[in-house]
Amino acid sequence: xxxxxxxxxxxxxxxxxxxxxxxxxxxxxxxxxxxxxxxxxxxxxxxxxxxxxxxxxxxxxxxxxxxxxxxxxxxxxxxxxxxxxxxxxxxxxxxxxxxxxxxxxxxxxxxxxxxxxxxxxxxxxxxxxxxxxxxxxxxxxxxxxxxxxxxxxxxxxxxxxxxxxxxxxxxxxxxxxxxxxxxxxxxxxxxxxxxxxxxxxxxxxxxxxxxxxxxxxxxxxxxxxxxxxxxxxxxxxxxxxxxx
Numbered sequence: 503x504x505x506x507x508x509x510x511x512x513x514x515x516x517x518x519x520x521x522x523x524x525x526x527x528x529x530x531x532x533x534x535x536x537x538x539x540x541x542x543x544x545x546x547x548x549x550x551x552x553x554x555x556x557x558x559x560x561x562x563x564x565x566x567x568x569x570x571x572x573x574x575x576x577x578x579x580x581x582x583x584x585x586x587x588x589x590x591x592x593x594x595x596x597x598x599x600x601x602x603x604x605x606x607x608x609x610x611x612x613x614x615x616x617x618x619x620x621x622x623x624x625x626x627x628x629x630x631x632x633x634x635x636x637x638x639x640x641x642x643x644x645x646x647x648x649x650x651x652x653x654x655x656x657x658x659x660x661x662x663x664x665x666x667x668x669x670x671x672x673x674x675x676x677x678x679x680x681x682x683x684x685x686x687x688x689x690x691x692x693x694x695x696x697x698x699x700x701x702x703x704x705x706x707x708x709x710x711x712x713x714x715x716x717x718x719x720x721x722x723x724x725x726x727x728x729x730x731x732x733x734x735x736x737x738x739x740x741x742x743x744x745x746x
Contacts, residue, residue, distance in 0.1 A: 513649050518725040522718060525645045533646050537588050540643065544581035547636065548574045558685060563678040569671045570682050573611060573637065576603025580643060587650045594657035598719060601647045602661040605715040606708065608640030613707045614686065618700075621687035653723040658716065665712050673705040 512534035515527055533540055551574025562570055580600035586593050612634050615622060622630060651657075671682050681701070690701035698706070
């Protein structure tokens with residue numbers, strides 16, 4: 503982005519609708535000021551996540567490993583995206599991947615924990631709470647990324663293509679081995695509600711959150727383009743008014 507990206511001063515807060523920027527400005531500014539700490543926290547979460555998925559790696563063909571650790575990949579994306587911005591080399595495609603990943607997985611994990619609450623009774627309460635709230639925090643940090651990128655359509659397309667492929671191998675066409683989504687605590691064919699099975703329920707959640715991420719990213723793009731158009735129009739009017 504601009505030269506301010508490589509300083510401690512947070513970039514300006516664009517005037518976008520509240521539903522596209524629900525995080526309080528003070529919290530946004532705090533996260534951007536301590537961006538390197540946010541990077542470190544996400545890298546630590548990535549390391550924990552890869553350890554958490556170690557058993558699933560052992561059961562999955564190596565060619566499909568990139569599609570196994572969904573949440574750790576999302577935290578890795580945002581760590582790299584913020585680091586690139588702090589170094590003055592923001593990569594819109596990487597920031598878009600970070601936004602999509604943190605919205606999708608930040609919502610999907612709490613959703614799954616709630617849907618299968620009874621089945622997760624064997625999970626230690628502290629681990630349950632950690633997984634629930636740490637993933638919601640991923641959503642919060644995702645909503646700060648609009649301060650450092652304009653979400654170009656091509657970059658949104660890259661993120662959508664990646665998470666579309668994730669949906670395909672998770673729930674529909676595993677390509678190699680079994681579907682690669684996070685192991686759920688019940689059999690995939692377990693009847694749930696509205697005549698759906700367990701796999702269908704978690705798939706519906708992830709599809710919904712993927713569409714939500716795409717809508718939010720493109721809506722932010724539109725809001726920023728409208729802001730730029732208004733500024734351009736105002737500049738033209740000022741020039742016309744000052745002309746002799």
